[in-house]
Amino acid sequence: LSMEADIREAISKQEFIPYFQPILRLDNEELRGFEALARWQSDKRGFVYPNDFIPLAEETALIQAIDMQIIEKACQQVRTWQLDLGCSELYVSCNLFSQQFFSSNLPNQIKRILQRSGLAPKNLRIELTERALLENTEIVLTNMQALKEMGVKLLLDDFGTGYSSLSYLHRFPLDVLKIDRSFISNVHEHDNHRAIIKTIVDLATNLQMATVGEGIENLADAELLQQMDCMYGQGYYFAKPMSAVQASAYIQE
Ligand code: G
Ligand code: G
Ligand code: MN
Ligand code: NA
DSSP: OOHHHHHHHHHHTTOEEEEEEEEEETTTOOEEEEEEEEEEEETTTEEEOGGGTHHHHHHTTTHHHHHHHHHHHHHHHHHHHHHHHOOTTOEEEEEOOGGGGGOTTHHHHHHHHHHHHTOOGGGEEEEEOGGGGTSOHHHHHHHHHHHHHHTOEEEEEEETBTTOOGGGGGGSOOOEEEEOHHHHTTGGGOHHHHHHHHHHHHHHHHTTOEEEEOOOOSHHHHHHHHHTTOOEEOSTTTOOOBOHHHHHHHHHO
């Protein structure tokens, strides 16, 4: 009956699966990779979205097992697409709960997943939130450097929300900033959001980072982001998160 017990059981039954949302180059709409987004395909509860299980999973630390289940399945799936569909540069970008960066096991867990799946490290991206950068800085930095040395790319998710201290940006080996969708949504109607996005893109460029605009829902926003030199984008305008079967069809289009 309890949600926690159900999540535990679901972990052992491997009921957590990745959905895939395309990330594209904004100038030519070329597919570059997918963000993996967790879904719970529950025998008991049906199809469950992250907002309904991630908060409790974080409280109970069960998120660690869920994250690893999603990363493993996502890496396997993308490796399969690379081999079967000939898209050898396709990457997958996976979300990790901030506290995973407080554990010295993290780099080895990721390394084993990469070895088992056969995916090249450069085709795995890990998305972390600003929460991961605020505490236990030493171990977080050590883990990030170990992942970077392996060749895994690191993305800062939801950038511009939360704490948004600019002072830490240059201290962490980040490859990409993902601009939060609260700034992107209908940016063509909001001058103040435009100023914030332009500032984030210029900041990232100066620090040799790329930017991904999230939550693009219309052509006007996609065009504006491109004009502001944001190179990559993701959002319902291009495609919603989809099952592996749907994503296979999408790749082949
Ligand atoms: O798809 P969306 O409803 O797909 O996701 C909602 C929230 O859940 C987002 O903030 C997203 O970052 C988070 N999320 C989705 N998948 C995962 C995952 O595998 N691990 C973690 N830690 N968070 C995830
Ligand atoms: O927090 P994170 O960035 O990891 O999660 C991305 C979340 O944004 C997911 O819940 C995903 O389903 C959602 N998302 C992706 N594209 C869009 C979009 O264009 N509009 C809205 N409203 N949500 C989106
Ligand atoms: Mn994300
Ligand atoms: Na986000």
